[in-house]
Amino acid sequence: MTYRYDLETDADPPFTDALGTQIVEFAVGYDLDEDKAVLMSVMLVPIGEAHDLRFRYREQDLSKDWKVSAPDYSREAVKKYVPKKNRFEVLTQLLRAVLALLGAVSPENITMETFTLNLPEEAGPKYHAIRSVLEADGYRTEQHFRDETTGKDYWLFKRRAGEYAD
Amino acid sequence: MTRTRIIEITEEAARRVSSEGAAKRSGGEKHVVRLAQLKKQRPEAESRDTRVSLPA
Numbered sequence: 537m538t539y540r541y542d543l544e545t546d547a548d549p550p551f552t553d554a555l556g557t558q559i560v561e562f563a564v565g566y567d568l569d570e571d572k573a574v575l576m577s578v579m580l581v582p583i584g585e586a587h588d589l590r591f592r593y594r595e596q597d598l599s600k601d602w603k604v605s606a607p608d609y610s611r612e613a614v615k616k617y618v619p620k621k622n623r624f625e626v627l628t629q630l631l632r633a634v635l636a637l638l639g640a641v642s643p644e645n646i647t648m649e650t651f652t653l654n655l656p657e658e659a660g661p662k663y664h665a666i667r668s669v670l671e672a673d674g675y676r677t678e679q680h681f682r683d684e685t686t687g688k689d690y691w692l693f694k695r696r697a698g699e700y701a702d
Numbered sequence: 703m704t705r706t707r708i709i710e711i712t713e714e715a716a717r718r719v720s721s722e723g724a725a726k727r728s729g730g731e732k733h734v735v736r737l738a739q740l741k742k743q744r745p746e747a748e749s750r751d752t753r754v755s756l757p758a
């Protein structure tokens with residue numbers, strides 16, 4: 537395996553998958569020996585009265601571009617695909633993708649959860665940055681709590697009255 | 703919205719994006735072009751390797 541980190545900084549506009557999820561993806565690297573690209577997939581998933589915001593790495597087959605893996609929520613994936621010194625620039629692209637999705641969908645309610653139990657300290661700034669972007673784009677944090685059963689943090693963001701994404 | 707409902711929504715979303723159906727994409731044509739460009743790099747690399755292995 538000869539994986540190479542190569543961040544794509546000009547992500548495409550949002551597109552919709554077969555199940556109605558709005559997605560922005562950008563490549564973070566590729567492995568030509570394995571014939572695959574590694575993508576950051578940023579998604580707004582419509583579920584009932586809300587859209588769930590989630591983001592994770594996927595592997596995409598270069599021969600069959602429709603063939604992508606399920607999101608990889610492991611911390612190992614982060615270590616494997618993005619060098620530590622490059623994580624801030626990936627976060628920057630992630631925030632841009634979130635803004636692009638808000639511009640396309642402008643949902644009334646947005647939910648978000650952490651992927652790891654008992655949010656590690658180093659992951660805190662990432663979620664704080666996402667929250668700041670949402671609040672700057674017309675949303676307020678309606679709820680934020682840690683569930684004792686799942687050990688995850690959850691957020692509910694609500695669009696402020698009269699606020700619409702650009 | 704109750705906390706229970708928020709958790710339900712996130713769990714349902716996680717199931718949906720992990721399902722096989724979610725992998726069958728529509729749209730994103732420009733992105734395909736980008737990936738195709740990446741793929742083009744491999745034949746070039748193989749070509750270079752072949753030239754190196756040719757006898758003088």
